[in-house]
Amino acid sequence: SQQGEEDPQALSIQEGENATMNCSYKTSINNLQWYRQNSGRGLVHLILIRSNEREKHSGRLRVTLDTSKKSSSLLITASRAADTASYFCATGGTSYDKVIFGPGTSLSVIP
Amino acid sequence: DAGVTQSPTHLIKTRGQQVTLRCSPISGHKSVSWYQQVLGQGPQFIFQYYEKEERGRGNFPDRFSARQFPNYSSELNVNALLLGDSALYLCASSPRGGVNTEAFFGQGTRLTVV
Numbered sequence: 190s191q192q193g194e195e196d197p198q199a200l201s202i203q204e205g206e207n208a209t210m211n212c213s214y215k216t217s218i219n220n221l222q223w224y225r226q227n228s229g230r231g232l233v234h235l236i237l238i239r240s241n242e243r244e245k246h247s248g249r250l251r252v253t254l255d256t257s258k259k260s261s262s263l264l265i266t267a268s269r270a271a272d273t274a275s276y277f278c279a280t281g282g283t284s285y286d287k288v289i290f291g292p293g294t295s296l297s298v299i300p
Numbered sequence: 301d302a303g304v305t306q307s308p309t310h311l312i313k314t315r316g317q318q319v320t321l322r323c324s325p326i327s328g329h330k331s332v333s334w335y336q337q338v339l340g341q342g343p344q345f346i347f348q349y350y351e352k353e354e355r356g357r358g359n360f361p362d363r364f365s366a367r368q369f370p371n372y373s374s375e376l377n378v379n380a381l382l383l384g385d386s387a388l389y390l391c392a393s394s395p396r397g398g399v400n401t402e403a404f405f406g407q408g409t410r411l412t413v414v
Contacts, residue, residue: 219400220400222402224405229337229339229408230408231304231405231406231407231408232343232390232392232403232405233405234402234403234404234405237400237401237402239400277342277343279342287345287348287356287358288333288345288403289345290335290342290343290344290345291342292340292341292342293341293342
């Protein structure tokens with residue numbers, strides 16, 4: 190079973206608005222990563238936040254991590270039509286080997 | 301620099317057949333991971349290889365196998381194909397093994413089993 194669960198499953202916003210996606214997970218993690226996928230193609234890495242970090246920024250992206258609540262959020266500010274994609278959180282646990290992906294949030298940005 | 305390349309991009313096979321998917325990592329990357337992504341779901345981890353050794357295996361049957369070559373390229377083999385094996389198979393490479401590192405994904409191989 191997948192560890193991460195994104196919320197909402199689908200999100201539709203107007204261009205220029207902010208988009209917030211949430212991810213919850215069940216067990217201890219070393220890090221949490223966010224990826225973007227366009228139209229069922231390869232995934233693009235957006236940001237990695239380690240378990241001892243609380244917030245991280247990259248351009249228009251802001252990721253927070255609350256290990257006490259086992260949750261993370263991805264905020265995309267001033268969204269653009271090109272941000273339309275599926276967004277996945279992926280958790281890396283104490284195991285050396287596995288990165289576990291959630292089912293994803295489908296974001297539609299309407300021009 | 302070339303990214304992660306996967307071949308073929310699309311493949312149609314019949315139930316019971318065997319298939320081999322190929323992946324070339326980014327130059328200098330020593331770790332390759334394989335994922336299966338069924339339509340509408342997130343990628344599911346199948347294998348990770350680092351320095352030509354299997355370092356992790358997901359919850360997939362023994363029909364799935366993989367290997368990594370001395371040049372760090374990798375193959376994923378699936379035997380006795382089932383309809384449920386139809387999916388996008390993604391390969392990801394990383395500079396090193398483990399989970400604390402960014403993964404770079406190829407565009408995937410879309411396998412259809414009929």
